[in-house]
Amino acid sequence: MPALPPAEIGAPFSEIDTPALVIDLDAMERNLALMAERVRALGIRIRPHAKTHKSAIIAAQQVALGAVGVCCQKVAEAEALAAGGVRDILISNEVVGARKLTRLAALARHIRIAVCVDEFAQIALLGDAARQAGARIEVLVEIDVGGRRCGVTPGPEATRFAAEIARHDHLRFGGLQAYHGSAQHLRTPAERKAAIDAAQQAVMDTLTPLQAAGFTCDTIGGAGTGTFPIEGASGVWNELQAGSYIFMDADYARNVADEGGNAPRFDHALFVLATVISAVKDTQVVVDAGHKALSNDSGFPVVWQRPGLSYHRPSDEHGVVAVAPGAQKPAWGDKLLLVPGHCDPTVNLYDWYVGVRDFGTPHARVETLWPVDGRGAVT
Numbered sequence: 001m002p003a004l005p006p007a008e009i010g011a012p013f014s015e016i017d018t019p020a021l022v023i024d025l026d027a028m029e030r031n032l033a034l035m036a037e038r039v040r041a042l043g044i045r046i047r048p049h050a051k052t053h054k055s056a057i058i059a060a061q062q063v064a065l066g067a068v069g070v071c072c073q074k075v076a077e078a079e080a081l082a083a084g085g086v087r088d089i090l091i092s093n094e095v096v097g098a099r100k101l102t103r104l105a106a107l108a109r110h111i112r113i114a115v116c117v118d119e120f121a122q123i124a125l126l127g128d129a130a131r132q133a134g135a136r137i138e139v140l141v142e143i144d145v146g147g148r149r150c151g152v153t154p155g156p157e158a159t160r161f162a163a164e165i166a167r168h169d170h171l172r173f174g175g176l177q178a179y180h181g182s183a184q185h186l187r188t189p190a191e192r193k194a195a196i197d198a199a200q201q202a203v204m205d206t207l208t209p210l211q212a213a214g215f216t217c218d219t220i221g222g223a224g225t226g227t228f229p230i231e232g233a234s235g236v237w238n239e240l241q242a243g244s245y246i247f248m249d250a251d252y253a254r255n256v257a258d259e260g261g262n263a264p265r266f267d268h269a270l271f272v273l274a275t276v277i278s279a280v281k282d283t284q285v286v287v288d289a290g291h292k293a294l295s296n297d298s299g300f301p302v303v304w305q306r307p308g309l310s311y312h313r314p315s316d317e318h319g320v321v322a323v324a325p326g327a328q329k330p331a332w333g334d335k336l337l338l339v340p341g342h343c344d345p346t347v348n349l350y351d352w353y354v355g356v357r358d359f360g361t362p363h364a365r366v367e368t369l370w371p372v373d374g375r376g377a378v379t
Helices: 025-042 056-064 075-083 098-108 120-133 157-166 181-183 189-212 227-230 343-347
Strands: 020-024 068-071 087-096 112-119 137-142 171-177 217-223 270-278 284-287 309-312 319-323 335-339 352-357 365-371
Touching: 020 025, 025 227, 056 068, 056 075, 068 075, 075 087, 098 112, 098 120, 098 137, 098 309, 112 120, 112 309, 120 137, 120 157, 120 171, 137 157, 157 171, 157 189, 171 189, 181 189, 189 217, 189 227, 270 343
Parallel strands: 020 352, 068 087, 087 112, 112 137, 137 171, 171 217
Antiparallel strands: 020 270, 270 284, 270 335, 284 319, 309 319, 352 365
């Protein structure tokens, strides 16, 4: 059963219970508008990745600004978003297992569903599930463009996959999934461009035999928040899958900005609000947000706008905040804002978003409470 929300609509910021997942609504809306503007200028589609926010409400805002639909990674995420009204979903992942395929095909009877493959056996099982459900599923062949994760080797092999997909009456070959995940956090613009240039060549090496065999790729999807301007300007990708841009996180902030102006600057919009529960030591305080409140897979959170304070040594329910010499030490009961190291898995720890307007001002109040629809949707 979901927990009760940590605040009430209309409450002042100071009354939010902690730990809480807090959105600066103004910052998030600026991020949404900025991405929509950039994608329109590029003249291609955006299908934002909803694994970042897991929220049908936020997905609806993205669609209202021009997104063709959303991506997610799991069937359960797609089910949660579809229940909230999302009508066009790409599962940008391979789906394996009879129960999952049955659920996927059932979903495809009501909304537009696409999925990725990189195994021939997967195509046959997917086709059977779609036939039994009386559904039609679009299928993208995933190619490994440098991430060294899923995906077939770029080149002629994808043509064999497209032909196999075309053999099934209830499947449709839709194109290629060409996402380079590890390129998103390469730190310098030169490193990111080199990685995507190589990925572009891999896509082109795959397109040539596909086109020679008479196959059309309606979708060539990929790109993330760290590299989307490069894919978007390439003339190869036609559907972008950036997700973290709506929130940003401490790890993305470590990327060196592209000073050439090609990459927009998105604002931090997602925070974990924590309370100081112990301040007995001179050089540190302890907050009520540890591993169960923050994902630390991409490093520890950053203490927002408090110079000299650094979060470290988390345990299940505690986080230690070191106080550097000369820095202002928080008092017992004070609240601190933490920028998560990685937004996606941090969101998955919470049942509720607390949306705050006039963030960071004396007038800050809770404007909205949104459920995290896809929390725990791992199947």
